[in-house]
Amino acid sequence: MTPLMRNLTVLLIAQLLLALWLVSSSHDDIVTEPLLPQLSAADRLELSSKDGMLTLTKQGDNWQLTGGLPVSHSKLDNLLRELTALKTGWPVAQSAEAQSRFSVAEDKFEQKLVLKQGDNVLHTLYLGDSPAFRQLYVRTDDDEAIYKAALNRFELSVDESAWLDKQLLRLPVVERIAQGDNSLSRQGETWQLTLNGESHSADSAAARALVAKLSSLSVLKRADKAPLSSDITELKVRSSARDYQYQLVKQDDMALIRRNDINHWFELSQSQFEQLQAIDWLALQRSDEQQGNQPGEVAASEDTGQPAASGD
Template identity: 35%
Template sequence: MKKLQFYLSGFLALQLVLATGLFWREHRQQEMQQQREPLLAVETGQIEKLEISDGDASVTLRKQGDTWLLPELEKLPANADKLDTLLEKLQGLRTGWPVATTDSSRERFEVAEDRFRKRLRLYTGGEKAVAEFYLGTSPGFRKIHLRSDGDDAVYAVELSSFEWPAKAADWLDKKLLAAGDVEAIDGPDYRLAKRDGKWQFDAGEAPLNSGEAEQLADALKNLRVSKLAAKVPEAEPVRVKVTTGSGELDYEFLQADEHFYVRRGDREQLFELSRSAFDRIAGVRNEQLVLEEKQETERTAGEEPTADSAAQS
């Protein structure tokens, strides 16, 4: 009996110890949660310049008005949506339990001043950075080790260093030549206009293959380039004029060997684009847009019968 009481007393004592430990652990976690502070102390809307380096290459992105530009790439527009999303991720990062705080850990996790995977410097307007981060090794899926300049603590945060390329070409806004909503298209041997929501030949001289016209308009609306062209080829351009709600856009498409290029009248630069994007616009001619008689017959046959024909049947 005494032995049973001894075991029960020990079991109760163990439960009390475990309960106390869990209580203090939960209390400490709540306390740390309340003490967590943002790693980026300024609002993203105040950021006007960003420098990214990987040790070998570097890129600068500078904000002008509401537009992010690439000074090293002829001041072309950067992919603002991508950058704003990443800055919001930075804004959401908080301090917590550090992975390490020693000097040796900086080297091991590659977040040291002279050894890092990526370094981010953010500016609000002056020449002194308001925030500087070192991005290092990855402890797991979509996580990296991060350290703020001037802080010994290394944190594991939900971020990826691959999202922060150090080359200007990787930040180029690939849709900078996209036409947007198209109202009329003047091609090499055709003229199309959109009336009452439907595409038709401007002069109405023939039935139009509306599917082909929609594909052409969509290709212009969402036109994407791949990169800035290194040189201007000697080739005869295919010219396409596009009318939008905000004005006219003049395009020139060129082909040299297996390379394809495009230029728009409001920009002096020449860009490369994919062959498929080139073919969807520069390869279109009148004969592809005309609805063949067979297609017209099949379309008419597929229409719902009139009241008279239904009565006869």
């Protein structure tokens, strides 16, 4: 290698090392801060997209949908956790042209999240295209910098049913269930059954299975409108010394349910609907009482004066 070539090679290596040092230093100088520093003060979230708009409002410690229906705690907590984790840092771009290209401009965006405290706007976050799985380009309205964020567009749906607390009709403690002249009541550790006004001992396993249907009740979504049919099945339930009334009805091909303390009808799965709409009350009777009341056994006892034969 000639002296000239050797000197040029050394110079090139020095330039490369200097460039790497400058890039490294510039990254180290960037201070990361929360992208939404006033998030914790927000009591109203407005999410909009081409599909519509969704509003979540905080009342006390709970968040609600429009109309007062409760929001799923787990879904909201997950969103707030992801928004809290958003940080500033090295931007992907920071120009008006890039804002439009990445769909985070004021007049061109995929979604927009407005965080408010009362009527005061705390932050406006524009959510744009997705560069990779579970990632979105984002920008706040008071900054030209565009960042990559660990957000999933699917979790930012404006569909109310995606945010509704599907367990809002559950009753974790059930003390009594009644339908017409039939009822099932808790008596300490046992259950008492009433069939057409007559008392019987209830089968504990069957009683617990019926109660579980109410304690695991999960709706699908709020019904678009109230049912027109008058063929309504009513179920009265006592929970924690408070009385509730459930109504179940079929409307076209939909199964609907309502509870008297919530002024909305909800869609229910066909399987859950059938389990509550057509309760087999006789199956709740304890098996030894059912056997003792078999017509054949009674007749045999009266004719012979002897206990009925049990068979070979």
